[in-house]
Amino acid sequence: xxxxxxxxFGVVAGSGSAIAAAFITARGASRNQLHTxxxxxxxxxxxxxxxxxxxxxxxxxxxxxQAFPLDHPPATEQYTPEWSRTVAAxxxxxxxADPLIRLEGPDSVGAAAQEVxxxxxILTQSANTVTQPDFxxxxxxxxxxxDSSKFGAVVSEFxxxxxxTLNP
Numbered sequence: 001x002x003x004x005x006x007x008x009f010g011v012v013a014g015s016g017s018a019i020a021a022a023f024i025t026a027r028g029a030s031r032n033q034l035h036t037x038x039x040x041x042x043x044x045x046x047x048x049x050x051x052x053x054x055x056x057x058x059x060x061x062x063x064x065x066q067a068f069p070l071d072h073p074p075a076t077e078q079y080t081p082e083w084s085r086t087v088a089a090x091x092x093x094x095x096x097a098d099p100l101i102r103l104e105g106p107d108s109v110g111a112a113a114q115e116v117x118x119x120x121x122i123l124t125q126s127a128n129t130v131t132q133p134d135f136x137x138x139x140x141x142x143x144x145x146x147d148s149s150k151f152g153a154v155v156s157e158f159x160x161x162x163x164x165t166l167n168p
Contacts, residue, residue: 039166042109045100046162049113052094053155056120059083059090060127060148079130079144087127094120109165112158119154123147 094117101113126147129135 042104043166045104046109049094049097049101050155050159052090052097053116053120056087056090056094056123057148057152059087060123060144081131084127084131087124091120091124106165108161112161115154116158119151123151
């Protein structure tokens with residue numbers, strides 16, 4: 001009888017440890033899957049924001065999408081009210097992508113996105129200013145290139161912060 005009791009205890013202990021191991025494995029897999037889903041959501045939010053930022057840069061300077069954007073003469077640029085509306089629409093698209101960045105976080109990425117939006121607002125205001133009939137300031141091409149290069153630098157900083165968040 002002693003051997004039968006010990007056998008039953010052994011079976012119960014072995015079954016309990018197998019069940020515990022399966023539970024721990026499933027719990028770890030669930031955590032890993034949740035982390036992967038969160039990272040994918042962030043990646044999608046960051047990609048949408050960066051795509052909107054790129055669209056704004058291209059709206060400001062259509063030649064920016066070329067391999068060597070400074071190879072075109074500034075005289076070929078047309079600063080018209082229609083161009084200004086295109087820039088404003090691209091800015092609106094960038095603003096629409098921002099709430100998802102704030103939702104997905106973290107705060108460091110939200111702060112970097114805010115810097116992008118601030119610079120984008122200045123860029124959009126400059127686009128509106130240079131199309132005004134009474135604009136007498138610096139050559140429009142120089143104004144837009146200066147603001148556009150600042151915008152590009154801020155977007156690059158956003159990319160660095162977002163990449164650091166995605167790759168812990």
